[in-house]
Amino acid sequence: MFSVGETSSKSVLQQKGIAWFIPMEWLFWVPFLSPLLGHSPWEVISISRQRHISKIHLEKGCHKGDTVEGVHDLKEYLKKFGYLNYDGSNNNHADDDSFDEFLESAVKTYQTNYHLKATGSLDAETVNKMSIPRCGVADIINGTTSMRSGKTKHHKHSSASLHTVSHYSFFPGSPRWPDSKTHLTYAFHSVSDSNILSPICARAFGMWSSASHFTFEEIEDFNAADITIGSHSMDHGDGNPFDGPGGTLAHAYAPTNGRFHYDADEEWATDLTAGSYDLYTVALHEIGHLLGLRHSSVEGAIMWPSIPSGVRKELHGDDVQGIRALYNL
Numbered sequence: 001m002f003s004v005g006e007t008s009s010k011s012v013l014q015q016k017g018i019a020w021f022i023p024m025e026w027l028f029w030v031p032f033l034s035p036l037l038g039h040s041p042w043e044v045i046s047i048s049r050q051r052h053i054s055k056i057h058l059e060k061g062c063h064k065g066d067t068v069e070g071v072h073d074l075k076e077y078l079k080k081f082g083y084l085n086y087d088g089s090n091n092n093h094a095d096d097d098s099f100d101e102f103l104e105s106a107v108k109t110y111q112t113n114y115h116l117k118a119t120g121s122l123d124a125e126t127v128n129k130m131s132i133p134r135c136g137v138a139d140i141i142n143g144t145t146s147m148r149s150g151k152t153k154h155h156k157h158s159s160a161s162l163h164t165v166s167h168y169s170f171f172p173g174s175p176r177w178p179d180s181k182t183h184l185t186y187a188f189h190s191v192s193d194s195n196i197l198s199p200i201c202a203r204a205f206g207m208w209s210s211a212s213h214f215t216f217e218e219i220e221d222f223n224a225a226d227i228t229i230g231s232h233s234m235d236h237g238d239g240n241p242f243d244g245p246g247g248t249l250a251h252a253y254a255p256t257n258g259r260f261h262y263d264a265d266e267e268w269a270t271d272l273t274a275g276s277y278d279l280y281t282v283a284l285h286e287i288g289h290l291l292g293l294r295h296s297s298v299e300g301a302i303m304w305p306s307i308p309s310g311v312r313k314e315l316h317g318d319d320v321q322g323i324r325a326l327y328n329l
């Protein structure tokens with residue numbers, strides 16, 4: 001089981017290198033993020049490890065014009081999730097602690113996406129949001145935001161609920177599985193506990209199956225499978241290293257890549273356990289990416305990027321509308 005022992009705090013996977021904790025102090029510090037490594041088509045990005053946490057103390061707040069130690073770390077965080085891009089600009093503050101107009105704009109966009117007051121200043125609420133572990137897939141890819149609240153693209157108003165607004169989104173170019181490919185096989189690769197993951201993933205695939213035209217089947221041969229599921233630690237060969245406990249929990253690639261990786265250094269659970277992450281909820285989210293959905297700005301949706309510990313989510317109407325829109329179902 002993936003449960004947490006009360007005294008040892010060592011689960012089966014933890015003994016194999018899986019552990020997770022975030023001290024409360026983290027809530028008051030901006031995570032320092034490692035440089036973008038690798039060349040994933042979707043810029044899968046990881047928050048760096050605890051040892052890189054730096055020191056913007058929030059009692060003072062932080063806004064445009066400030067030069068405060070740690071602002072550079074904030075820039076790295078926002079760059080990695082797609083919010084900040086100094087490429088092609090003459091701005092020479094990309095690598096320093098200067099809170100410039102680019103950063104203010106990026107913080108505003110982040111705050112808008114996460115339903116915070118879009119002040120462009122760094123405040124405790126914003127840092128708290130950034131401190132919640134999340135999916136490693138960027139929110140903004142190639143400059144296109146997937147989550148902006150109030151965007152007009154993909155808005156849908158059903159006749160039954162005029163005020164229901166969908167915020168699902170797709171990867172750039174809307175990659176999807178071919179129309180002829182409705183039966184997808186999956187296999188576990190680099191997973192020592194596939195006996196635990198197998199029923200969990202089967203249930204998650206089943207949920208997506210019931211919401212779409214897809215059927216899924218687990219097979220043994222990961223070389224032949226359309227989808228491979230692995231549990232990996234740190235640098236694991238796809239150019240998108242994980243980050244140890246906390247930060248990024250998992251990532252997956254858009255169609256038809258088929259790769260889905262759990263971060264092996266988290267403390268995982270098969271049920272709702274305080275301080276542990278629900279394997280099923282994370283599978284449900286990452287399968288959404290495998291099928292072509294990007295992050296949603298609907299917090300209740302499974303495609304919302306952040307995934308708190310001890311929480312289970314199911315598919316939301318927004319997720320179902322998204323998959324049905326992508327495949328014209």
Ligand SMILES: [Zn+2]
Binds near residue numbers: 135137286289295305
């Ligand atoms: Zn995600």
Ligand SMILES: [Zn+2]
Binds near residue numbers: 232238251
């Ligand atoms: Zn990976």
